[in-house]
Amino acid sequence: DTLARSAHLRYLEAQGEDIGAIPEGLYPGDYLKPVGEALAAEFGDKYKDCPESDWLLIFRKAAVAKMMDMIRSDLALLGIEHDVFSSEAELHEAGKADIAEAELRSRNLVYDGVLEQPKGKVIEDWEAVELPLFRSTQFGDDQDRPIKKSNGRWTYFGGDLAYHFQKAQAADELIDIWGADHSGTVKRIKAAVAALTEGKTKFDVKLVQMVRLLRNGEPEKMSKRSGNFVTIADMVEEVGKDAVRFTMLTRKADAQMDFDFAKVMEASRENPVFYVQYAHARIQSTLRKAADEGLMPSVDHLDRFGDEEMDLIKMAAQFPRIVESAAASREPHRVAFYLNDLAAAFHAYYNLGNDRPEKRIIMVNDPETTSGRLFLAKNIGQTVKNGLALMGVEAAESM
Structure with a gap:
């Protein structure tokens, strides 16, 4: 939804409207300008003065599709191909999460229950709410996990269930590659895959540390707030596909890595x-x-x-x-x-x-x-x- 609202702002900009500074909470990157221009070319001023409810779903679908195209394009620059791409939105729209939930309920692995109040925290507005819970404690997790929120929307974990259930339909072994900041969810996902596949599918999660981008030893200037960042496409354009691939593969996945644009182009034994x-x-x-x-x-x-x-x-x-x-x-x-x-x-x-x-x-x-x-x-x-x-x-x- 945030992506859709950000794209709508760029759509207004493409219509000639002065949008000023990007409001807090929306995505400020220039990569959304072409998305706004494409929406303006397709719809004209149809959604210029309409309430959000008229355009949110339309813009969300269009913006997600554009982002998926960008992802495919960037991967192609690196010579990476995938047979199936699945965005979270598409999985939910296709009812994959509902299918995964039904499968787990049929084996009594999802039940409706109430979570205990988080220990060590005092949450004034906390209230006991019945939620659909996955029995992840049966598979080594420290507590059962909700797959939906109190408002009925899927949790991230619920979306992950759908994604892995889809993957497991056509594979005897699954490998996920995640950022190290998601290490806390490895145990529950392993429990979910074990449940969804009845233990028949091997599953491994590779945690990858962040890459620090440098130029002559100095950090490359980037800012989420202003939307300034370096994409894989930028890296490939500057140093070439082979240099990016080889350099990325000179470190263990779980080791911190510094990618220095100057050193990668250096003609020396150190490179x-x-x-x-x-x-x-x-x-x-x-x-x-x-x-x-x-x-x-x-x-x-x-x-x-x-x-x-x-x-x-x-x-x-x-x-x-x-x-x-x-x-x-x-x-x-x-x-x-x-x-x-x-x-x-x-x-x-x-x-x-x-x-x-x-x-x-x-x-x-x-x-x-x-x-x-x-x-x-x-x-x-x-x-x-x-x-x-x-x-x-x-x-x-x-x-």
Whole structure:
């Protein structure tokens, strides 16, 4: 409803009305200006002087649809696709919460009861009200939870029931990704999913810490009050999809992260995005240079390998186990860490030739040793490329 009222204000603005400062409690962001303009183009001045009851539902539906379009668009910029999108409003309108409640009532897991007054708090206007309660204490929660408010509207928990019930209809395992500020509701949602699926569906919640946006070490200036904020689309436009994805995946989900726009674009070893991409680009450049000299990778002379090559092979051979452990623990940062280590190992191997000519990858006067080293480099490059692909990041051919 707040979104609808905010969109209506921008609709009036698009009609030429001076709306002044955005009132407290409404959304001030400029992202609603195009929404207001689209509504003005569709309805003209039809809802300019009408009571709220005439336009609230219409504007709410239109504004929610626009927000969903923005979400899809931003995700597409990052190469993220979802088969099903569900807004809270759509779930309630489709009666999904009612279906979930009926399912739980049929198994005596929702009942009408009265909650105890909160302990340790004195609430003067508190009164005992009968509410539909979910028996979450049967599943390890510390109290039963209301799924509706005293005014008959759904609680957030009631909406969550609907959402997870819908998800569980077509999955044998559910994974939620939440902000860490929602950690207090994990237990009740796990209880709800256990009840809705009769314990048949695996369920995990990954808590993600906030990302702090910096520029040269200084916090990026943002303000909810004025509607100033940085979107994912802004980040992708400035530093590119690959830099955003790789950087985001260099931290555990539950670890605080600083995203510094300047450092992400820095061409140095301290920037893992650059360092890993440069390893792949350096290998491709080496292979192209060798081809110009008529030298190609070959498995025929791997017996020329010394300790340096064997160390690199051993590190590359860890890749399948790294992927397996990352998948099992749902910690993709393990792949990012591994790629950074592999890139460091390759750069060190490559740089041996700076002071010792016999350690160079390309030695025109020794094509047999060169062919083996090129074969090794090619496969290290393929391993880096495979790892980046798992992270949704394209491998640079040149830099």
